Amino acid sequence: MKLQQTGVRKFGNFTWRSYALAVGVGCLGWASLAQAQESWPSKPIRLVVGGPAGGSADSLARLLAEGLQQKWSKPVIVENKPGAAGVLAVNDLQANGKDGYTFLVIQGGVVSETPLAYKVNYKPFTDLKPLAQLSRIGLVLVANKELPVSNLPQLISYGKSQAEGLNFASYATGMRAHTAGMLLGQLTDVKLKHVGYKGSPPGLTDLMGGHVPLMFDGVATSLPLIKAGKIKPIAVYYPTRIAELPNVPTFKELGYPQLAQAGWFGLWSRPDTPPAIQQKIREVTLDFLKLPAAQHRLKDLGMESGIAASSEELMEDLKKASEQQAVLLKSINYQAQ
Incomplete structure (x- = not known):
C-alpha cells in the first residue's frame, strides 16, 4: 500500500524511479562524450614516433605536427620511441591512445614485418588502425x-x-x-x-x-x-626512380625486379579511439598533405605523398606485404627474436 501511495511501482529491488535515474545519467554520459568529441582537441596531441630523432619517421612526424598545429592552434608534441622495430612505440599507443590524444607515426612494417621478426605483445591486424597513408617510401x-x-x-x-x-x-x-x-x-x-x-x-x-x-x-x-x-x-x-636521385637506377632496371616494392609511413590510432576523432584527424591530415608546401617538403625528404586510401584498403595492402615478407624471412631461415 505504501508503494501505491508514493506513486512508485517496484519489482524486487528495481523501481521505475531508479530506471529513470539510470537513463538520465546515461544520457548525460553520452552527451558529455559527444561534447568532448565535438570540442576535440582541447589539449596537446602526442605523435609517438617509431624511430629515433633524425630518422625518416621523425622527419615526417614533425612535418605533420606543424600542419596540425596550424589547423587547431594546439601544441602537437613529437615523442620518439625507437627500438624493437617499433614495438615500444606501439606499446605507448596501446597504453595511451584510447582518448584520442595519442597517435602513432610509423612504417606499415609495424604490421607487415615486425610481428614476423619479433615476438610482439599486440595483434597486428586488430590492435592497430591506419588512419592515413602519409607517404610512400623507397x-x-x-x-x-x-x-x-x-x-x-x-x-x-x-x-x-x-x-x-x-x-x-x-x-x-x-x-x-x-x-x-x-x-x-x-x-x-x-x-x-x-x-x-x-x-x-x-x-x-x-x-x-x-x-x-x-x-x-x-x-x-x-x-x-x-x-x-x-x-x-x-x-x-622502389618501383620507379626517386625524383631527388634521378641518376640512380632502380634494382628493377638493373635486372632485379624482386627488389622493387614500395613501403609507406602512416598515421595510426587504436581501433577504439572515438570514431569522430579518427575521422577528424584523418581529414585534416589528408588535406594538409595536399598543400603545395607539404608536397615540396615531402619531395625534399625523398618521399612521395601517400594515397587517400581507406583504413580497410591500407590493411589489405599490409596483409599482402606480410605474406611476401614471410616468404623472404623463410628463405633466409630467419627465426623471430
Whole structure:
C-alpha cells in the first residue's frame, strides 16, 4: 500500500524511479562524450614516433605536427620511441591512445614485418588502425665513399672477389632493409652479412666511418648525406626512380625486379579511439598533405605523398606485404627474436 501511495511501482529491488535515474545519467554520459568529441582537441596531441630523432619517421612526424598545429592552434608534441622495430612505440599507443590524444607515426612494417621478426605483445591486424597513408617510401643501397665501386655491377664483381664477403647495415633486424640485403646476396651469389642497428642514424654513422661498407636505408635519411658527398648511392629499391636521385637506377632496371616494392609511413590510432576523432584527424591530415608546401617538403625528404586510401584498403595492402615478407624471412631461415 505504501508503494501505491508514493506513486512508485517496484519489482524486487528495481523501481521505475531508479530506471529513470539510470537513463538520465546515461544520457548525460553520452552527451558529455559527444561534447568532448565535438570540442576535440582541447589539449596537446602526442605523435609517438617509431624511430629515433633524425630518422625518416621523425622527419615526417614533425612535418605533420606543424600542419596540425596550424589547423587547431594546439601544441602537437613529437615523442620518439625507437627500438624493437617499433614495438615500444606501439606499446605507448596501446597504453595511451584510447582518448584520442595519442597517435602513432610509423612504417606499415609495424604490421607487415615486425610481428614476423619479433615476438610482439599486440595483434597486428586488430590492435592497430591506419588512419592515413602519409607517404610512400623507397630504400636505397648506399656505400662508404671510399668503397672502390660506383654501380651495382661493380659492387657484385667486387663482392665476389672478397673471400669473407661484405657486411651491410640496416635500420632494424628482420625488417625490409635486412631482407633486401639478404635477397640481393641470394640473387647475385655475393656473400652479404647483415649488421642490424637501432634506427638509421647510428647505422649511417658507422657507414661514413668505414665500420660497414654498405647499408640499405630509407631514402629520407640517406639523401642529405648523398647530396653532401659523404656516402654514395648504388641502386634504389622502389618501383620507379626517386625524383631527388634521378641518376640512380632502380634494382628493377638493373635486372632485379624482386627488389622493387614500395613501403609507406602512416598515421595510426587504436581501433577504439572515438570514431569522430579518427575521422577528424584523418581529414585534416589528408588535406594538409595536399598543400603545395607539404608536397615540396615531402619531395625534399625523398618521399612521395601517400594515397587517400581507406583504413580497410591500407590493411589489405599490409596483409599482402606480410605474406611476401614471410616468404623472404623463410628463405633466409630467419627465426623471430
